[in-house]
Amino acid sequence: MSIGDLSRINTNVQSMKALGQLNKTNSELGIRQLRLATGSRLNRAEDDSAGxxxxxxxxxxxxxxxxxxxxxxxxxxxxxxxxxxxxxxxxxxxxxxxxxxxxxxxxxxxxxxxxxxxxxxxxxxxxxxxxxxxxxxxxxxxxxxxxxxxxxxxxxxxxxxxxxxxxxxxxxxxxxxxxxxxxxxxxxxxxxxxxxxxxxxxxxxxxxxxxxxxxxxxxxxxxxxxxxxxxxxxxxxxxxxxxxxxxxxxxxxIEDTDFAKEQMEIVKLQILQQTGIGSLAQANSGPQSVLSLIG
Incomplete structure (x- = not known):
């Protein structure tokens, strides 16, 4: 998978990929927190349509x-x-x-x-x-x-x-x-x-x-x-x-939340959220290296 060319700053592919992954982590974290709040594993049909x-x-x-x-x-x-x-x-x-x-x-x-x-x-x-x-x-x-x-x-x-x-x-x-x-x-x-x-x-x-x-x-x-x-x-x-x-x-x-499992997943997602924010920050700062090519 291409990670982008750091010599081109108009499209920061690294930042886009990091942001996309961070958004997925945030979305999954929100789902897990909702399950803990409601006590239900199935709050929407899309969570598990058959279930x-x-x-x-x-x-x-x-x-x-x-x-x-x-x-x-x-x-x-x-x-x-x-x-x-x-x-x-x-x-x-x-x-x-x-x-x-x-x-x-x-x-x-x-x-x-x-x-x-x-x-x-x-x-x-x-x-x-x-x-x-x-x-x-x-x-x-x-x-x-x-x-x-x-x-x-x-x-x-x-x-x-x-x-x-x-x-x-x-x-x-x-x-x-x-x-x-x-x-x-x-x-x-x-x-x-x-x-x-x-x-x-x-x-x-x-x-x-x-x-x-x-x-x-x-x-x-x-x-x-x-x-x-x-x-x-x-x-x-x-x-x-x-x-x-x-x-x-x-x-x-089928329906009720397994609190132990969801809390374990939340801890993992919170770590991924923090590393995702760090990765996004690094990806955003990457194009600044182009400045070294000028002057």
Missing amino acids: YSIANKLKAKTRGQAQALSNIGDAKGMLTVGEGALNSTMDILQTMKEKAIQASNDTMGDEERTAIKGQIDALTAEIGDTLAGAEFNGKSLFGGTDALSDGTSTGASLSFQVGASSSDTFGVEIGALSTTALGTDAAGTADLDLTGITVTDSTTAGTAIDTIDQAIKNVNKAVSGLGDSQARLSIKQDNLDTSMTNYEAARSR
């Missing part, structure tokens, strides 16, 4: 997963509301069973059985309020406000977004429950109707006990179903958390 693209895809993935984690938390909260309503219903049903057992004993007279009937009716109404009031963000879980034209209700068909892809969904079906349709009867056919309970004598009181027992079984089954769904959501939550960590680690290896 920049991959890092952005991984970042989009992890941000989507972070929102999915939040979704799972909301979903578990929603199901917990339903579980709480069912647990309250279970407590009421157990009290109703106590009252029905009390009424089935022939030591009770008509007046006492009428009083027990009033208590059972009040408890039945409370079950209706409890189930109808089981809502999350305006959505009825047991069909309290979704009455159909035939007087029945629909439960909730829920779909939760539990991942970063459109296919990462989890569905939960919650059956309709109300005082007139608390699941099916022992034969598995009719709407189990608590509003029709009577305790006028030991026979009807015995029937009431059977009805309440079946209602307790149905509520237990519903609670178990919600519990299973919550357990699955917890597993998905743990898996998603692990996946997020792995994706973040992969993105970090």
Whole structure:
């Protein structure tokens, strides 16, 4: 490579080459300092176009997963509301069973059985309020406000977004429950109707006990179903958390600054910067030797 002719001063090739190298050193030093300042190795697409693209895809993935984690938390909260309503219903049903057992004993007279009937009716109404009031963000879980034209209700068909892809969904079906349709009867056919309970004598009181027992079984089954769904959501939550960590680690290896390496490069570039300035100064003073040829 030609280094120029020192006897010609209009074009100082040595100075131009030294300046060019110094500019490259300064530019590289600026890039390294920016990486230290931002903590990111990729501040522009030109730093590593392929890595920049991959890092952005991984970042989009992890941000989507972070929102999915939040979704799972909301979903578990929603199901917990339903579980709480069912647990309250279970407590009421157990009290109703106590009252029905009390009424089935022939030591009770008509007046006492009428009083027990009033208590059972009040408890039945409370079950209706409890189930109808089981809502999350305006959505009825047991069909309290979704009455159909035939007087029945629909439960909730829920779909939760539990991942970063459109296919990462989890569905939960919650059956309709109300005082007139608390699941099916022992034969598995009719709407189990608590509003029709009577305790006028030991026979009807015995029937009431059977009805309440079946209602307790149905509520237990519903609670178990919600519990299973919550357990699955917890597993998905743990898996998603692990996946997020792995994706973040992969993105970090591509995008994040290696501070030890960058500091080492900066020290080297600072030395090159100083020697480049010295070389440029020498190259600029070189043409002055021409003066010795004059006079």
